[in-house]
Amino acid sequence: MISSPLTFPELFRLPLVLDLRTAAQAFGFCQATAYRLIQDEKFPCPVxxxxxxxxxxxxxxxxxxxxxxxxxxxxxxxxxxxxxEERITD
Incomplete structure (x- = not known):
């Protein structure tokens, strides 16, 4: 399942540390892809x-x-x- 990336406001509401599913969503890919990238040591940031x-x-x-x-x-x-939020509701 492909995930839509987090919006800019959603990114700034995040806690200090994320679970893998949320981190993957921030980049716009699914959790399975995140696991594969970690295994290949190609995840876009430290894990x-x-x-x-x-x-x-x-x-x-x-x-x-x-x-x-x-x-x-x-x-x-x-x-x-x-x-x-104003732009989304317009």
Whole structure:
């Protein structure tokens, strides 16, 4: 099953560490593809193995998507979410 990528506002609502399914969705691919990329050591950002589970730091996902190093302010995020929601409902 192909997953649609997360929207910009959804990306900024993410917790500090993601489960593999959510990280895969951020990149727009399914969980099976994510497992294959990890096995081939080609996942687009660092992945942590925690017990039997994979965890992906959100900072790595954002950096791989080109959103990494710039400062982000809460007011900017709120305005961006409001703007996006207005555009979607129009």
């Amino acid at each position: 942590l193995r925690v017990g039997r589970h994979y965890r992906v730091p959100t900072a790595g996902v954002l950096k791989a998507l080109g959103i990494g190093e710039m400062p982000v302010y809460t007011d900017d995020i709120t305005r961006g979410i409001e703007y996006t």
